[in-house]
Amino acid sequence: MSVFDIIGPRMVGPSSSHTAGALRLGLLTRALLGCTPERATIGLHGSFATTYQGHGTDRAVVAGLLGMAPDDPGIPDSLAVADRQGLEVVFEPIDLGAAAHLNTLRFDVAAGEESVSLVGASVGGGAVEVSHVNDHAVDLSGRFDTLLIQARDVPGTTATITQRLAATGINIAFLEVGREKRGREATMIIQTDHAIPDSVVDEIEDYEWVISTRRLSKVTD
Amino acid sequence: MLTSIAEIIDRTQANGVPIWRVVLTEEVEDTEQPEAAILERLAERLATMRSAVERGLSSDAPSVSGLLGGGARRFESWRQGEASVVGPFVGRVIARAQATMEVNARMGTIVATPTAGSSGILPAVLFTASDELGFSEDELVRGLLTAAGVGQVIVARASVSGAAGGCQAETGSAAAMAAAALTELRGGNPESVSHSVAFTLQGMLGLVCDPVAGLVEVPCLTRNVSGAVQAVAGSELALAGLHFPIPADEVIDVMGEIGDQLDERYRETARGGLAATPTGQRLAGSVRWEGPGFENTNAARARDLARAAGLAPDG
Incomplete structure (x- = not known):
């Protein structure tokens, strides 16, 4: 929690949760996909379902998918930009149950053959919490550069990757390792204090037991 | 991470420094950013806040919905006339709280302090203090730090989100932050800053979030006026040496508890209160x-x- 979370973000109005926070969830989804989506279905839960238009949530979410920052003056025009760039967006009200935060969004986005999903809440003052990535439960705040790794569940994978990061001087803030079943696929979620260079991610991708990697750049101070 | 007002006061006493210094030291340690970079970035945020106030006071442009527009400018003219009784300080505060909220409602650029829906309060109090009492830019940046420290404690103990805790969590928090900044700028010691937070937030307890049409317009704009005036009153009470008997941390905790108990209708869903x-x-x-x-x-x-x-x- 930085002072810039409280005195900020610097943003286009009118709502830090419904505009700036929603935009950040869009930015995270874009990062997860790795490019501007061609198709996006955005599920709106709770307060988002009833009040998204008046807060410009639709424009903010699309601005995030297009890669705009929370203070980009182009946010009010983002829907027109999306049309021009061939991003097709559908908004639909959804019910994620009483336990979900009232300001929760679900993104299902695709470009070409690639598709990803992300569920996250805008929890106030522009802060966000991502609860699901590709329907895997996660707990991400967007405050750290994050590397998501899908790997085969073989011994030594965690040690290899943490040593590779340490050799580049990258400090790990949070590390989470989980798997569905022994010997199958394992998921590693690494949140770091420093951005991980492309070359290091490429190297990690080349390990024969790595199935895929995804990166989420930090979106919050 | 700062999690209690009591702890902040302890640190001011242990180190013989004001609250803004405790908050700055914590930020340097947390983020490993140099002090000068943090101060420069806060000064940039302050400039954005000032620009939003100035644009709000000089334009009658309507909000995106058409529900708001021109109120700040109209009040600014009224408060300078002979019929107004509130005096220059409170008059400026009321006009400026509206100014930022009008800019926000037309999708202009503002700084969320701590949220966009409560972004009118802190700039209204700080820039009025600067104009009426002569504080410098550097002093206002320190005011932002003091306010941020209070905001961090509120986030740690309760919430600043209307969807989580109602309007008390948004404008109540902003008002408590503004009261703290004003009290410290005016020479109040850390205990009186703490009392100003308690005096201010106790007056905002229970306030529901009930935006008409789900917009950050009605009653958000005038709730920012209420919060800003409450902040000035809370600061004045504390500077006069009055003590609120419930400590600030406990007032913050109860704000969080009340927020948890609020029905969904009163948490930014536009299904209750004035919206209904x-x-x-x-x-x-x-x-x-x-x-x-x-x-x-x-x-x-x-x-x-x-x-x-x-x-x-x-x-």
Whole structure:
């Protein structure tokens, strides 16, 4: 929690949760996909379902998918930009149950053959919490550069990757390792204090037991 | 991470420094950023806040919905006339709280302090203090640090989100932050800053979030006026040497507890309070959703979907 979370973000109005926070969830989804989506279905839960238009949530979410920052003056025009760039967006009200935060969004986005999903809440003052990535439960705040790794569940994978990061001087803030079943696929979620260079991610991708990697750049101070 | 006002006061006493210094030291340790970079970035945020106030006071442009526009400028002119009784300090505070909120409602650039829906309060109090009492830019940046420390404690113990805790969590928090900044700028010691937080937030307890048509406009703009005036009163009470008997941390905790108990209707869903009155519903039906970028197939599709689900007003 930085002072810039409280005195900020610097943003286009009118709502830090419904505009700036929603935009950040869009930015995270874009990062997860790795490019501007061609198709996006955005599920709106709770307060988002009833009040998204008046807060410009639709424009903010699309601005995030297009890669705009929370203070980009182009946010009010983002829907027109999306049309021009061939991003097709559908908004639909959804019910994620009483336990979900009232300001929760679900993104299902695709470009070409690639598709990803992300569920996250805008929890106030522009802060966000991502609860699901590709329907895997996660707990991400967007405050750290994050590397998501899908790997085969073989011994030594965690040690290899943490040593590779340490050799580049990258400090790990949070590390989470989980798997569905022994010997199958394992998921590693690494949140770091420093951005991980492309070359290091490429190297990690080349390990024969790595199935895929995804990166989420930090979106919050 | 700062999690209690009591702990902040302890640190001011242990180190013989003011609150803003405790907050700055914590930020340097947490983020490993140099002090000068943090101060420079805060000064940039302060400049954005100032620019929003100035634009709000000089333009009658309507909000995206058309519900707001021109109120700040009209009040600024009224408060300078002979009929106004509030005096220059409170008069400026009332005008400026409206100014930022009008800019916010027309999708202008503001700084969320701590949220966009409560972004009118801190700049209204700080820039009025600067104009009326002569504080420098450096002093105002310190005010931002003091305010941020209080905001961090509130986030740690309760919430600053209207959807989580109602309007008390948004404008109540902003008012408590503004009171703390003003009290420390005016020479109040850390204990009186703490009392100013308690005096201010106790007066905002229970306030629901009930935005008409779901917009950050009515009653958000005038709730920012209430919060800003409450902040000035809370600061004055503390500077006069009065003590609020419940400690600030406990007032913050109870704000969080009340927020947890608030029905969903009163947490930014636009289904209760002023939003649900006959006139609130009529206004929601008359809002023009069209604005810059809204004449668009995506928006039209979204609107139709929401209407089909009974979630957005016709009209």
